[in-house]
Amino acid sequence: MSSDSEDMPLAKRKEQQQRANNPSTDDDNLDSGSDSDTPLGKRKRPAVRKRVLDDEDDDDEADTLSSSDSGAPAVKRTRPSVATRKSYKDDSSDSDGEGDYRGSSDSDVPLAKKKSADSKAKTNGSAKTNGTNGTSRTKAAPKYKEESSSDSDAPLAKKAASKTKIKTEPVSSSKSKQGTTTIKKRGKEEVDDKSKVKKVKKEEADDKSKVKKAKKEEDEDEDADAWWLNQKENEDDSVKWTSLKHNGVYFPPEYVPHGVKMKYDGKPITLAPAVEEVAGFFGALLFTEHAENPTFQENFFKDFSKIAKAHKTSPEITSFKKCDFTPMYEYFQVEKEKRKNMTKEQKEAAKQEKLALDEMYGTCYLDGRKEKVGNYRIEPPSLFRGRGKHPKTGCLKLRVQPEQVTLNLSKDAPIPKAPAGHKWGAIVHDDTKTWLATWKENVNDSTKYVFLAAGSSLKGQSDLKKFETARALKKEIDWIRRGYMADLKDKKMFIRQRATAMYLIDRLALRAGNEKGEDEADTVGCCSLRYEHVTLEKPNIMHLDFLGKDSIRYQKSVEVDEQVFKNIRLFKREPAQEGDDLFDRLKTSELNKHLQNLMKGLTAKVFRTYNASFTFQDQLEKKTPKDGTVAEKLLAYNRANRDVAILCNHQRAVSKGHAGQIGKIEDKVRAYKYQRMKQKKMILSLEPKLKKKRPELLEPESDLEDDWIEEHETQLMEKERERIKAKFEKDNLKRKENKEKPMPASELKDLLKEVDVRAKELAKERKTGVVPPTRGATVEKCNAQILKLDERIAATRLTLTDKEENKQTALGTSKINYIDPRISAAWCEKHKVPLDKIFTKTLRDKFKWAMTVDENWEF
DNA sequence: GACTCAACTTAGCAGGAAGGAA
DNA sequence: TTCCTTCCTGCTAAGTTGAGTC
Incomplete structure (x- = not known):
């Protein structure tokens, strides 16, 4: 067994993809000290062994841990009084009392930057880290923005992605900005202002009609009761309905036997319907990753042979290896084909x-x-x-x-x-x-x-409540963060662990991580992280590598707060070993109990919702081009969405045909460029004087090498020949049906000859660089053609970028579950983007409660 | 306090529907 | 009109959370 993800095709596939994309993700840079780089696959899950800690502190630490803290009750920290909150504020060594945690804006300061600010503050006690009062998110903590102004509000995982060797998309908007700029620049090269205006107008007109259509569609469906208009705060919501x-x-319908026989030991055998049904379940999955999985085979065969025995098959089925389900598989394929070809x-x-x-x-x-x-x-x-x-x-x-x-x-x-x-x-x-x-x-x-x-009132109310809790957290996050940062140094091990877990849940958007049973897949979240899932690299890099929900691999390296680094090192110290819990004193229930004390309704998962929505709103604001086209704005939207998906580690398998699809799109762009090149040359043939007036007509198209042009033209001619032949045959068939005389073969020959002539002309054009005008061509018509091609090229390029960036990230999960839909609704309103461009009909239905916000609504 | 379980949310994937290109 | 690709939806597994029980 070489890895945890063996026998786990999806995870394995993803792992391979990650490794292929980023060969340096192995632990090659890790500190080899006590943080052994245990390969994931070696892990066995032992019974949870509670580490006996001396509760001695880390060598580097001056403070000592209490020895009697195991399971110690949390220090009750309800929302502190102003004085207490001030004390959190004053924890900072800044002499002005403003340094570390500063009003509402502080929550936006990324940890690494905080850390750097901290250390600066430590070395220079009087150094002011910020000149603003923190009332504005974007204005807050400008000093922290020195390193990179782009990602200041980004949770840690995002920053780490760009900083270290991990395989995640870099999300700093500096890069994104660059991307946007490039697109814009290209746009400038390719689309002149006039066409842009025209395009935007056309888009707007199209969008308006689409919006109208969508609205009508929704109005028809719309539940007359807009429950969200009658929401009452603090209403008891334990009673869900008065009548149901x-x-x-x-x-599902009873099983109808098909009579197709599976083979056993090479011979077809007759099965009782109940047995046939189960055999069919496996047959239908033949050649899928499930059917190849030994555990799947073993479990299936155990149940299958039991049923077969109960129905006394002849011969008795005792060996999986002797079973051949192919006839059933083939039968299902035929049935599938039949369904596909059903008549209208x-x-x-x-x-x-x-x-x-x-x-x-x-x-x-x-x-x-x-x-x-x-x-x-x-x-x-x-x-x-x-x-x-x-x-x-x-x-x-x-x-x-x-x-x-x-x-x-x-x-x-x-x-x-x-x-x-x-x-x-x-x-x-x-x-x-x-x-x-x-x-x-x-x-x-x-x-x-x-x-x-999902679109029902009950689900809607629940969704609204969820996002309102996340919004409430936004108001409290500063002092909550100050609290757990202070607790990182607590003398009690339990409190230290709790604070460290809170840090990871907040900054990396980890799930809580309940304990799991032996009869479940071995996946973990924050509280169930084990020794082998975390490795450390000095001075403060933490490498995380574990299987999370759905056995999706979480593999990121992040720069963490110095104290968090120290704590993790402490939790990992001897006698801790592979299989031991990292947070051996902490349980999700205790963590959540503590969170409830901090804020009503606060649980570990609220941090995920909060960070996802906050990141999305922030990135959307930064990335949306104010004067961009709808397509450019949508690209920004998807990029902000992708940032959230990366934060939450929402992955998907790269589709089989991805590389091919990208290649096809690239070819499409080249083909458009080729056409544009021809049009430009035609203009020069029509009016040679324009050479001086319009020098751009002489500029060569990028990516159009001579070889490619020749091959492309050969292909074009070949396609043309095929088209002519097909049409000829079709026309003759028609004539036959109408009892007319078929066209002679010589006619086809003549038509094909014309193609040969055209091919020769193209060869000549390649040689001379001169494209004679086609019949009826005028400069105006060519110009119009060029404009059209510019638009197509720009649009196709956007599709390409979007597709490439999205190949491994699943955007849907965060859009459906984590991002407050009101952010999207307000953004659409503000930037005049039709809602149906970002929400499908089902999502518009699910989020109808959110669609009434105005453009200034903020999370 | 440990444990279990009910109730609900979150998650990725398969397959069908829809839409666009040829 | 057909074929191909993309997108959407439905399905159900896998989480979280809090309440109940001993």
Whole structure:
């Protein structure tokens, strides 16, 4: 076993990608002291062994840790009084009392810069670090901006990305600015002002009509009850509804045997329907990464052979290796193809069927309002597809029976009919719950629910509440940060660990990290980080390498506060070893309890929401070109979105065809440039006098080498020949149908001859550099063509940049879950960008509560 | 206080629908 | 009109959190 991510195709793929992109990400630079660079894959998960610490402090430390702090209660730090807050403020060694933490603006100061400011302040006690009062975010702490004015508000992970060897996108806006400038510069080269104005106007007109259309579309759907207009603060929200009516859940249809035989030991065998069904589950996954995974195979076969035994297959199925599911796989492929080729009528019938189900089960009545239900379909039986190294991946997920399902609805609501021959497990009337139905799944014994859809009022209210809590944190963040920074040096180990964890959760947007069971994939978050997940490099670089949620690798190197560095070194000290918890005194529950004391509603995950929304708003502001086109603004939007996705480590696999797609787009740009070059030369043929007046017509196009032009023209001619041949054949077929005389082959020959002539002309044009005007060509027409091509080139280039930058980062997750949609709505309003450019219909529906803000709204 | 579990949010991926280019 | 690509949605796994129980 060479790595943790072995047998974990996605993670492995991502790891390979990361390594390929950044070969130096190995631990080659790490301090080799006590922070051994244990390879991830070597890790076994031992029973959590609580390290016995002497509670002696780090060698470098002057203070000592209390020996009786294990599990010590948190020092209760409710929001401090003004005096206490002042004391946090005064912690700084700045003689003016303003240095380290300064009003609301301070929260925006990146740690490394704070650190550098700290050290400066330490060496020069009277040094003022800021001349402003911190009322304005952008004006705050100008001194910190000396190093880089671009990323001052960025959480640590972002800065680290640009600073160290990690494989994340550099996010400093200095780079982004550069990108924007380059685009703008190119734009200037290619699009003159006139065309720009024209383009913008056209875009605006298009957008207006689109907005109108979208608005109409939404108005039709719009729930008459705009609940967000009637929100009351501090209202008890434990009761979720007063009346709830629905039609229950939809069960997947009973299994219909197809009779396709799998092979066992090379021979086709007949299976009972129940056995065939399970064999089919595996057959359908053949040649996927799941089916190649030994754990998946083992778990599947355990369940499959059990069922086969129960149905007495002949011969008895005892060996996975002898099983051949290919015939089933092929059958499913044919079926898939059939579905793809359904007639219009069949497709329509299927659509109607789906609509009927949506109407029946996909809607419910909550307090008299019609609302959409989310996942009304009971999960069909299948093989459990656990992610990463899930020990249960491949296990058989059994068919859910109505007897297992509990429905939740109001007392006066009619109870939906259970499927024929069945009855419901239970009926409850719990108005404090938002679920409509629930059942237990057999593989992990986890509870599944049917909830309302994302666009429902209940989900919307919950979303609004979430973002309001994050906004509340924005107001409190300064003193909370001061608090945990002070606690970093606390004498009690527990408090030190808690403060260090808070630092990481806040600055790196780590998840809380609950403990996990033996029968789950081994993934970690902040509190469950282990010895081997963190390595240190002097003076203050921390390398993190672990598998997070969904077994997505988190691999970043960050510059941390000196004290955090010292603390981590202390937590990692002997007798700590591989497998030991880094935060051995800390649990998520204790951490959250402490956070609740600091601010009502504050939990570890609020930091993620806060930092994501804050970063997004900040980067959006910095990156949006005020006079840019909609396309340029959207690029800025996506870049800000990407910064957040990088911060939260939202990854996706690079699609198989990515390189090919990029190549195609590049070719497209070149082809446009080629056309533009021809148009320019044609103008000069039409009016040679323009050589002096318009010297740009003589400038060669970039990226158009002679070889490429020759090859391109050969391809063009070849395509033309094919087109002519195809048309000739098609025309003759038509003639045959109409009982007309077909065109003679000589006609085709003549047409092809014309292409040959054209090819010769092109060769001549290449040689002489002169392009004779085509029939009807005028300078005006050529100019218009050039303008059109300029626009196409600019637009295609933007697509290219966006695509390349986005290949490995998933933007959707942060957009859906972490970024306050009101930031986007206000930005669209302010910059006249149509909402439908950034939110799909589903997202506009989910966020309709957020769409009423004006352009000045701030997170 | 430790542990368990219910309830909800967050997450990536597969496949189908939609849209654009030829 | 067809084919190809992109985008969107649905699905369900995997987290977090807080309440309940012993």
